[in-house]
Amino acid sequence: MALTVFTKESNALLKAIRKAIDEKKVETWAYDADGDFYHTPDQWRGKAWFRPHEIQGVLSFWFTRSERSKNDKNDLWNLPWSFFRDATGSL
Secondary structure: OEEEEEOOOHHHHHHHHHHHHHOOOOOOEEEOOOOOEEEOOOOOOOOEEEEEEEEOOEEEEEEEEOHHHOOOOOOHHHHHHHHHHHHHHOO
């Protein structure tokens, strides 16, 4: 699954999301050294992440579930929408 945003400024949007996380405007999301975004509450830690992919005019976040969360009862499929709402709501 991917969350895709059509924008002329994909790099600027990605930087703005990271800045909002760094400045604690977005409190429940973080990103790792690979640039993957993940939800920080314990119930979600290590279960899924988003990898950003930039193409001119498009910023996509590819959603990946970890093997250990494949049968998890938590509704991980709501995470993409939560991520976008939280990450862009502070911009």
